[in-house]
Amino acid sequence: MTVQLDTRLEEELSWATRQSKVLDDKVRYLRTGGKVPTQEERLIECLTKEYNNVLTDLCTANGATSRKNDDKLFCVLTELMTENEELTQRIKIKKNEFALICDDIFKINKKVLVVRAKTLTDVQHMERVLRGQQNLRCLEYKLDIANKTYGSVITENNSIRQEIEHLLIERTSFNKLWFGYISNLQQGKLILMDMVEQATLAYNSRDECIIALTSLRNRATSDLRNNIEEMDSMQKQLDEQKLIEEFLAVKNQKRFLIGLEQKKMKKRRLANAEMLVKLLIYKKTLAEIKIFTQLDVEQDYKSFIDRYYAFEKRNMSLFLYINDLHKDIEDLLTMTLAHKINIDAQRELNKQQAKKQANTLKSLKIELASGKAEVRVFASSTTLHDFLGNNISINDYNVLLFYQILEDQVDNLILNVYLKQTKQVKTAKKQQERLIKDNLVPSKIHKVIDVVRISPCPLCVDKVMVKNVIDTVQFVNSKPKAEELLNKQLKLPEGLNTLHNVSACHLPKSRAIIQRRFY
Structure with missing residues (x-):
């Protein structure tokens, strides 16, 4: 109770302070020259009275008597609160006991309902039997329907299986056709590629053809002009010749003698006789050609001409081939004759060289013998012989050693020759030809x-x-x-x-x- 009073008093105090501030502001305003209305004065009086009353209430509340009463009330309230807590605990315990009892009652009711459901009456038993019979009939009916549907499904399966086999056969035939079309398509693609290449080549050669065409047109026009001019000149010459012939025909008219006419008639008869003989010969040849070719030459002359042309072509090719062979044989004969002459000359040279070589060999043998004697005097090959062992001849094992010795000697000789060439003193005489040239450089790889x-x-x-x-x-x-x-x-x-x-x-x-x- 005291807490509530304190809060209420604090609220009233705050309100009063707020109002006093407002009133102070108004007083200041009036002191500066304003006027206060009568209503506001009344309000101020009322508020001052309330303020005084509040102060008196506060003083009374804070007095000794009121404090004693408050203490008594506080003691009573504490006792009542303790009693309230004890009673609430008892009520909770009672509620828990009641809830447990309710649960037991609910479980027992459930058990009773289960027992009632399990125990059947005669009427329920009859109803259950009737239901079972009805279910049996329904199931038998469903079984009949399922059997019928199974039979219909099997028949449909057989028909579908036959259709599938037929479709598989059609599919194999279609696949064959499809692969054939694919191969044709590939060939078509290759043909298209070739056509594109040919078109591109034709397009590339178009400019050259246009240039050639223009040049040919110009040439044709120039040729036409030249031909027209030539024709005009020829026509003029023809006209002149006709005039000359007419003039000569009129001028050179002669008398025809009887002897001359007889001679001409004899010549014509002889020519006719010769023509008849030739005709007979030609007829014989035609008959032989008919027998040989088995063709009627007079009627089917085109095929005869073609065959004759083919035979002539073959004969001409053979004739040309034989001529070429004859030419080749003549060339070979000339070549063989030239080679024979060369061989004879070479044999004579070889004989002369053999004689020279025999003479040089004798001189070289003499020089070699003298050189060996000098070498034996100045140097000995005992160390090399010791290194090679008993076998001094060249074999698979010591060939590399001999090769190395030869290579070293050749290198030394080349170096000596090059050194002599470089240090050779220039004289007025013609310089000797160099063995090792300075401009020999290995080619770039x-x-x-x-x-x-x-x-x-x-x-x-x-x-x-x-x-x-x-x-x-x-x-x-x-x-x-x-x-x-x-x-x-x-x-x-x-x-x-x-x-x-x-x-x-x-x-x-x-x-x-x-x-x-x-x-």
């Missing part, structure tokens, strides 16, 4: 990459890949697999044809790339 452009043309490679297209599922190759396939392609006989730049390629794409570069 070029790399294979500098000689051959080993990077293949990408357009040609794409073309090869397009040619090898198969209408099936294709997978992308990895980089090493692609390199391996490319190496295999390059090992083929036509593989090196792709080793060129794009500018040197003959495909139409290369032309487009070059035009793009320049424009």
Whole structure:
């Protein structure tokens, strides 16, 4: 109770202070020159009265008597609170006991209901029997329906199986046709590629053909003009010749003698007789040709001409071949004669050289014997003999040693010769020809990459890949697999044809790339 009073008093105090502040502000305003209305004065009086009353209440509340009463009330309240707590605990215990009793009652009711459900009456038993009979009938009916449906499904399965077999046969025939069409499509693709190549080549050669056509047109026009001029000149000459012939025909009219006429008649008769003889010969030959060719030459003369032309062509080719052979034989004969003359000359030279070599051999043997004697005097090969052992002859084991000795000696000789050549004093006489030339430099060894452009043309490679297209599922190759396939392609006989730049390629794409570069 005291706490509530304190809070209420604090609220009233705060309200009173707020009102006093408002009133102070108004008083200040009035002191400056304003006027206070009568209502506000009344309010101020009321508020002052209330303020005084509040102060008196506070004083009374804080007095000794009120404190004693408050203490008594506090003691009573504490006792009542303790009693309330005890009673609430008892009520909770009672409630728990009541809840346990209710649970037991609910469980017992459940058990009773279960027992009642288990125990059947006669009526319930009859109802259950009737229900079982009805269920049996329904199940039997369902079983009949299931059997019927099973039979119908089996018949449908048989019909569907026959349809499937028929469709499989159709599918195999369709697959055969399909693969045939695919092969035709591949051939068509190759033909298309060839046609595209031919079209590109024709397009590339179009400019040359146009230039040739223009030149031919100009030439034809010039030829036509020349021909017209020649025709005009020839026509003039013809006209002149006709005039001359007419003049000569009129001028050179002669008398025809009887003797001359008889001579002419004899000549004509002789010519006719010769013609008849030739006619008989030709008829005989025609009959022989008919027997030989089994053709009626007079009617089917075209086939005879074709056959005659073929035989003549063959005969001409054989004749030319024989002429070529005769020429070759004559050339060979001339060659053999020349070779025989050379052989004889070489034999004589060889005989002379053999005599010279025999003489030189004798002199060299004498020099060698003297040289050996000098070498034995000045040097001995005992160390080398000791190194080689008992066997001084060349064999598989000491051949490298002999080779090394010879190589060292040859190197020393070459060095000595070159040193003598370099230190040779220049004289007025003609200088001797050098054995070792100063300008001998080993030729530069070029790399294979500098000689051959080993990077293949990408357009040609794409073309090869397009040619090898198969209408099936294709997978992308990895980089090493692609390199391996490319190496295999390059090992083929036509593989090196792709080793060129794009500018040197003959495909139409290369032309487009070059035009793009320049424009």
